[in-house]
Amino acid sequence: MDKTSCNGYPVDLDAAYFGELKASNDILEDGKALQQRAEDDGYIFVRGLIDPDTVLKARREILLKYATVGEIDNIHNDPMDGVLRDSSYITQINLDAFVTSLRTGAHYESVVLHPELLGLFKRILGGAVQPFDFRWPRMMRVGEGCGIHADIPYIGRGTRKVWTSWIPLGDIPLHNGPLIILEGSHKNPLLDGYFSKDAAKEKLGWLERDPVALQQKLGGRWLSTHFRPGDVLCFSGHVVHGALDNNSSQKRCRLSSDTRYQLKDDVKDSRWFGNVANPYGGDYENGRRVFYPGLIASPNGNADLKEEWKPVDEDGRLVLN
Numbered sequence: 031m032d033k034t035s036c037n038g039y040p041v042d043l044d045a046a047y048f049g050e051l052k053a054s055n056d057i058l059e060d061g062k063a064l065q066q067r068a069e070d071d072g073y074i075f076v077r078g079l080i081d082p083d084t085v086l087k088a089r090r091e092i093l094l095k096y097a098t099v100g101e102i103d104n105i106h107n108d109p110m111d112g113v114l115r116d117s118s119y120i121t122q123i124n125l126d127a128f129v130t131s132l133r134t135g136a137h138y139e140s141v142v143l144h145p146e147l148l149g150l151f152k153r154i155l156g157g158a159v160q161p162f163d164f165r166w167p168r169m170m171r172v173g174e175g176c177g178i179h180a181d182i183p184y185i186g187r188g189t190r191k192v193w194t195s196w197i198p199l200g201d202i203p204l205h206n207g208p209l210i211i212l213e214g215s216h217k218n219p220l221l222d223g224y225f226s227k228d229a230a231k232e233k234l235g236w237l238e239r240d241p242v243a244l245q246q247k248l249g250g251r252w253l254s255t256h257f258r259p260g261d262v263l264c265f266s267g268h269v270v271h272g273a274l275d276n277n278s279s280q281k282r283c284r285l286s287s288d289t290r291y292q293l294k295d296d297v298k299d300s301r302w303f304g305n306v307a308n309p310y311g312g313d314y315e316n317g318r319r320v321f322y323p324g325l326i327a328s329p330n331g332n333a334d335l336k337e338e339w340k341p342v343d344e345d346g347r348l349v350l351n
């Protein structure tokens with residue numbers, strides 16, 4: 031069996047430390063109950079909110095783009111299997127244009143702006159909803175994962191009432207690297223200082239890399255599940271989360287999306303709105319960057335996966351150190 035780890039640290043799957051996300055399908059149409067659960071748990075998880083066909087079309091759209099740049103094998107495998115190639119041409123292409131095409135693909139857009147999703151956020155947040163213009167489609171290679179953090183230091187320069195939706199673009203069992211969230215962390219007073227930070231201004235790193243060490247400090251179980259196409263996990267910017275590592279022995283990538291939503295009339299964090307043609311997001315003084323997480327095995331390192339925004343040259347090509 032493929033192992034379960036987080037940033038290389040073993041994860042204790044004992045029920046005292048690790049549990050299943052609670053599905054909210056039974057209260058899906060009940061705004062009051064959803065708001066109470068959002069307040070209590072910090073997250074709303076819904077099985078099959080979006081029809082799987084819509085999600086799988088987005089998966090195909092994105093994986094074929096990755097196949098075009100040699101990251102995914104569509105010659106010996108069905109591109110939908112998301113099997114990684116050992117070497118790619120990613121350093122030779124205009125990465126800036128490539129990630130823009132991922133973010134703006136029509137099928138991808140019909141997932142992140144799906145009426146069921148917008149309707150759910152309207153009920154959770156209690157009013158008309160504004161999705162961020164910027165989006166974060168994510169491809170996680172084997173051996174990669176994600177550091178543990180909360181979103182609010184990264185996206186909270188406008189309203190503090192910002193929510194994320196994490197959407198699996200395919201089947202994601204535990205060994206394939208799904209998102210994990212730390213139960214009760216959104217209300218933990220030990221995190222007040224962390225929540226008030228501005229990640230870009232303070233050059234903030236991960237809150238932690240070791241899930242067990244953090245759990246010992248803060249308490250709570252890690253929660254996740256075997257995600258399936260159509261499932262949606264929505265969580266507040268104050269929920270501490272990370273991901274299990276992608277330990278697929280089949281060399282399957284993990285494909286997912288994270289996008290942000292807030293109330294329409296609330297103050298916006300201007301970095302993520304408007305014609306985000308050059309969305310390097312973080313306040314980088316020295317040149318242009320694009321959102322391209324991972325690449326742990328590439329010559330430019332990124333061994334702890336911290337630098338998700340990678341420098342590109344004037345032709346949009348990845349700059350290797």
Ligand SMILES: O=C(O)CCC(=O)C(=O)O
Pocket residue numbers: 168175176181194195196209272273286288289
């Ligand atoms: O998908 C991941 O591995 C990380 C996603 C994330 O950090 C987020 O949704 O805020």
